[in-house]
Amino acid sequence: MIPWETLDTATVPGGRETLRLKRRGTEISVMLGSNELMNSRLSGSEEALARLSIERLTSPAPRLLVGGLGLGFTLRAALPLLPPAARVTVAELVPAVIAWARGPLAALHGDSLTDPRVSIVEADVGAVIRAQRSRWDAILLDVDNGPEGLSRAGNDALYSASGLAAAHNALAPGGVLSVWSAGPDRGFTRRLRDTGLAVEEISVRAGTTRRGARHVIWLASKA
Template identity: 40%
Template sequence: MPDHTLPETLDRRDGPYGEVVLRRRGEPGEPRGTYEIIANGCFLMDTSDGRSERLLVRAALEELSAGGGLAAPSVLIGGLGVGFSLAEAAAEPRWGRITVVEREAAILDWHRAGPLSALSGDALRDPRAELVHADLLEHLRDAGRTYDALCLDIDNGPDWTVTDGNASLYSPAGLAACLARLAPGGVLAVWSAKPSPGFERSLRNAGFCRVRTDEIRVARGVPDVVHFASRPA
């Protein structure tokens, strides 16, 4: 008899950044189960909870509102993942343009016409939403436009990157690119699996203000965190 608690591999691809895998874990009778994304053998995220990914976007909007508020602020979401951040942004009518930057073609395919389309289909049909297939740091450097909020969720955190190349995003040059891509008064929100005092110092050294770290309780395990920082108005 098969063990239904073991994950089922739905797709596995090798790309320019390594291997990316979509798995499904579920019990008999579950209509959908839990989807997991594994990058280079490292668990990245799954569909079991999502509250911290949603808070990433929700709290960024609250930060903008606390700073005086904007009409239809724009948001860049770095990393599509399982789609929780995109869904949160699309469900909020106060957002204007919603841009999602994802470097993995496989993840884009899983959302556009694959197993994850059931989770993100409504959000992708939102006329405000735009998917961009690009490396996040390259987009930040070359986009040619600013955003009112950057919500970044591409790693397990600044101190736990999925690939070595991702570390450049958290470097002084990467944070300078984030600061330049934000409109004055704009908000940067970075998801992490654990707090990083060193990253807070890096944010302040890069010229950000209102730096703080919020804990988000999750269904199991230690709390996730979101690092917040703002570009001076």
């Protein structure tokens, strides 16, 4: 058995535990305490987040906001599906995650970070959402562990009633708010509907095979 090697550690702004970037052979893992937040072998649900969102877009020049860079699966899955006129802004709160993408994980991210349609910003995605109204054709949130956050208490605000109202305001007419989660959350589904969004809740495989754990994606459309 190949042992795990810790490549780097980082603090999450406003968080209480340390992120650890680990590698075992070609496998990459990001841990928060004893919880695994990301693994390079489990890309299926993040890729589905991109695909399911883009399938619902109608603009010939869509503007997408992605909350959380992570290991880059959502961004990489989105780019081949988007037209040349698309623009994708990725908001990542943890500076080290961006540095990892440009450093030890550069091969994993490929050329996605240098795609002319892409902008990477070091920012809280909640602040980006609140900054403008009716701007985004899609907001894709893959932040923390979903509505029940692990890494920092501040992430809970994204999934609160006020946070969802801000996302509703930030969407262009016909836009979609897409949210990834490690598991279901009935209270969150109700909050989405209470915001006035038309909600679909879809169960998808965590990996790229027909076996294994499932994650949840909510697709909430603005009339």
